[in-house]
Amino acid sequence: xxxxxxxxxxxxxxxxxxxxxxxxxxxxxxxxxxxxxxxxxxxxxxxxxxxxxxxxxxxxxxxxxxxxxxxxxxxxxxxxxxxxxxxxxxxxxxxxxxxxxxxxxxxxxxxxxxxxxxxxxxxxxxxxxxxxxxxxxxxxxxxxxxxxxxxxxxxxxxxxxxxxxxxxxxxxxxxxxxxxxxxxxx
Amino acid sequence: xxxxxxxxxxxxxxxxxxxxxxxxxxxxxxxxxxxxxxxxxxxxxxxxxxxxxxxxxxxxxxxxxxxxxxxxxxxxxxxxxxxxxxxxxxxxxxxxxxxxxxxxxxxxxxxxxxxxxxxxxxxxxxxxxxxxxxxxxxxxxxxxxxxxxxxxxxxxxxxxxxxxxxxxxxxxxxxxxxxxxxxxxxxxxxxxxxxxxxxxxxxxxxxxxxxxxxxxxxxxxxxxxxxxxxxxxxxxxxxxxxxxxxxxxxxxx
Amino acid sequence: xxxxxxxxxxxxxxxxxxxxxxxxxxxxxxxxxxxxxxxxxxxxxxxxxxxxxxxxxxxxxxxxxxxxxxxxxxxxxxxxxxxxxxxxxxxxxxxxxxxxxxxxxxxxxxxxxxxxxxxxxxxxxxxxxxxxxxxxxxxxxxxxxxxxxxxxxxxxxxxxxxxxxxxxxxxxxxxxxxxxxxxxxxxxxxxxxxxxxxxxxxxxxxxxxxxxxxxxxxxxxxx
Numbered sequence: 159x160x161x162x163x164x165x166x167x168x169x170x171x172x173x174x175x176x177x178x179x180x181x182x183x184x185x186x187x188x189x190x191x192x193x194x195x196x197x198x199x200x201x202x203x204x205x206x207x208x209x210x211x212x213x214x215x216x217x218x219x220x221x222x223x224x225x226x227x228x229x230x231x232x233x234x235x236x237x238x239x240x241x242x243x244x245x246x247x248x249x250x251x252x253x254x255x256x257x258x259x260x261x262x263x264x265x266x267x268x269x270x271x272x273x274x275x276x277x278x279x280x281x282x283x284x285x286x287x288x289x290x291x292x293x294x295x296x297x298x299x300x301x302x303x304x305x306x307x308x309x310x311x312x313x314x315x316x317x318x319x320x321x322x323x324x325x326x327x328x329x330x331x332x333x334x335x336x337x338x339x340x341x342x343x344x
Numbered sequence: 345x346x347x348x349x350x351x352x353x354x355x356x357x358x359x360x361x362x363x364x365x366x367x368x369x370x371x372x373x374x375x376x377x378x379x380x381x382x383x384x385x386x387x388x389x390x391x392x393x394x395x396x397x398x399x400x401x402x403x404x405x406x407x408x409x410x411x412x413x414x415x416x417x418x419x420x421x422x423x424x425x426x427x428x429x430x431x432x433x434x435x436x437x438x439x440x441x442x443x444x445x446x447x448x449x450x451x452x453x454x455x456x457x458x459x460x461x462x463x464x465x466x467x468x469x470x471x472x473x474x475x476x477x478x479x480x481x482x483x484x485x486x487x488x489x490x491x492x493x494x495x496x497x498x499x500x501x502x503x504x505x506x507x508x509x510x511x512x513x514x515x516x517x518x519x520x521x522x523x524x525x526x527x528x529x530x531x532x533x534x535x536x537x538x539x540x541x542x543x544x545x546x547x548x549x550x551x552x553x554x555x556x557x558x559x560x561x562x563x564x565x566x567x568x569x570x571x572x573x574x575x576x577x578x579x580x581x582x583x584x585x586x587x588x589x590x591x592x593x594x595x596x597x
Numbered sequence: 598x599x600x601x602x603x604x605x606x607x608x609x610x611x612x613x614x615x616x617x618x619x620x621x622x623x624x625x626x627x628x629x630x631x632x633x634x635x636x637x638x639x640x641x642x643x644x645x646x647x648x649x650x651x652x653x654x655x656x657x658x659x660x661x662x663x664x665x666x667x668x669x670x671x672x673x674x675x676x677x678x679x680x681x682x683x684x685x686x687x688x689x690x691x692x693x694x695x696x697x698x699x700x701x702x703x704x705x706x707x708x709x710x711x712x713x714x715x716x717x718x719x720x721x722x723x724x725x726x727x728x729x730x731x732x733x734x735x736x737x738x739x740x741x742x743x744x745x746x747x748x749x750x751x752x753x754x755x756x757x758x759x760x761x762x763x764x765x766x767x768x769x770x771x772x773x774x775x776x777x778x779x780x781x782x783x784x785x786x787x788x789x790x791x792x793x794x795x796x797x798x799x800x801x802x803x804x805x806x807x808x809x810x811x812x813x814x815x816x817x818x819x820x
Contacts (some may be wrong), residue, residue: 159484161555162656164488165547168492169495171492172495173539179493180531186525197536213489217493221346221493222410223410223442223458223464295425323529327537328535330533331537335541337612338613469688470688471685490685491686494685546682551656554697557701557702559702562699564691564699581604
């Protein structure tokens with residue numbers, strides 16, 4: 159990675175960590191903690207995006223003290239690679255392509271999170287997700303299904319919005335800035 | 345309180361890699377064991393080490409705050425809603441295997457939280473940077489882990505400023521979900537675009553200071569790494585291997 | 598004396614830009630001289646700094662046409678906003694200032710000695726043990742300059758360095774630039790502050806739309 163890539167990854171990680179704060183102020187039921195990763199995937203490439211995602215995972219744990227999130231690192235890799243593929247395919251050129259692409263990532267990411275949550279934590283991780291899981295179990299839904307549904311549900315919304323956000327950012331980039339990112343020209 | 349707490353305990357004085365190695369080993373062992381008794385010992389080991397670091401009061405509160413909601417949900421999810429046979433606990437009828445599972449899962453999370461919060465409390469970031477520099481860890485890795493943490497507060501205050509400015513321009517934070525969703529744009533876009541515009545300056549400043557020189561950076565105050573500590577880290581590694589060997593040999597700890 | 602940087606017929610175009618940011622550039626920078634560059638926003642002063650110091654096109658991309666000869670082995674650069682120039686890795690001012698020589702692998706004693714010397718020069722020695730992130734804009738900018746001086750640059754370029762400083766600090770900064778030049782470096786400073794620049798500059802340039810329209814003694818150019 160060049161020095162410039164490094165500084166961009168750092169920016170991506172900071173965005174991942176900070177956007178969540180804005181989202182909380184707006185009382186939206188999502189995290190949006192992958193906007194930075196997705197942005198770096200579109201601006202730089204898959205390797206930089208993977209580093210962004212993994213570093214964000216570690217630093218989020220350090221900042222919040224909640225180290226139980228560490229095993230979900232593999233999902234960061236999936237998000238990074240998928241976002242890069244989506245960028246290459248031109249998904250970010252319009253909101254009409256970005257949102258469905260994000261929706262699909264939500265399904266994939268949530269679907270991957272579920273087995274990790276199930277095997278590693280017996281279904282209990284994030285409060286909100288676990289609460290939904292518990293309710294579903296309470297009405298008789300088998301545990302793996304309950305974990306899967308609650309996990310994917312939040313992710314569909316989260317990743318759709320995240321992809322829309324990145325599409326907007328890329329569209330609003332001033333041309334002299336955009337010219338500095340060869341990955342965008344493709 | 346999450347974060348470094350100044351002090352003079354053996355953990356504070358240790359080479360930063362030692363508490364890290366210990367927390368990592370504890371994390372791995374926590375996943376190797378699967379009986380309530382075994383996980384109980386792991387939790388005790390975590391708490392004992394926090395005591396060695398003289399940070400139990402600082403670590404206890406955030407650890408419990410973070411763990412308690414999960415404990416509650418686990419006890420309901422597995423204890424109440426688990427399979428038979430059941431055991432009576434006062435007025436409640438709890439699933440026996442479910443309860444055991446809840447104890448193990450909850451214990452795991454508690455042990456990991458205690459361990460890593462202790463590390464955060466006893467390893468000071470500048471000392472860790474010096475240790476990594478002395479070991480020849482590439483600038484990039486150290487930069488990403490440490491420098492980002494100094495960028496975050498600056499971005500947070502900028503986000504707060506953008507929030508204020510947009511509110512002066514009529515942005516409302518309340519309202520229907522679609523309205524709140526639309527408010528995301530005017531808040532996130534300036535933040536990200538502003539940060540992107542600074543990238544070139546940062547690259548130039550770092551390059552001018554020689555980070556691309558290829559030379560190995562000189563540490564200014566490297567923490568000493570005593571032979572005893574290095575040996576201890578090796579022992580921890582062996583303990584992890586032993587725990588997993590026992591697990592896969594079917595000794596079901 | 599042979600110039601440390603010489604540009605002849607230089608023109609520079611940023612990547613993807615429709616027109617050159619600089620053209621027809623003839624410039625010579627010499628040790629011991631303080632050259633001030635002035636002009637309206639967007640005239641190309643910052644670009645001139647980057648080209649002179651060799652940061653463009655190496656780090657910015659783009660194309661440089663014309664002749665460029667440079668004996669400047671170690672350029673130092675200082676921008677207007679101090680916070681973006683911090684490494685973010687250093688928890689004391691001393692460590693931040695020492696970062697440059699330390700990154701070049703110089704021995705510890707040498708690194709610390711240089712750091713102490715330049716901290717004294719930039720008048721930030723009393724801040725040596727403070728966390729850079731707790732300093733005011735003015736103090737931090739002096740720390741950044743000290744950090745640049747720590748590598749003993751033969752060419753120091755500065756982009757509106759006193760933008761965030763109060764009047765007294767700004768005076769001290771420009772006086773420091775004169776000292777740095779007298780110690781043997783070439784100094785190139787882009788600034789709208791023509792009054793302070795005129796006090797310390799030995800030469801001045803005025804840029805308009807990427808061309809040098811005036812080049813001569815400060816009294817003429819910066820009037």
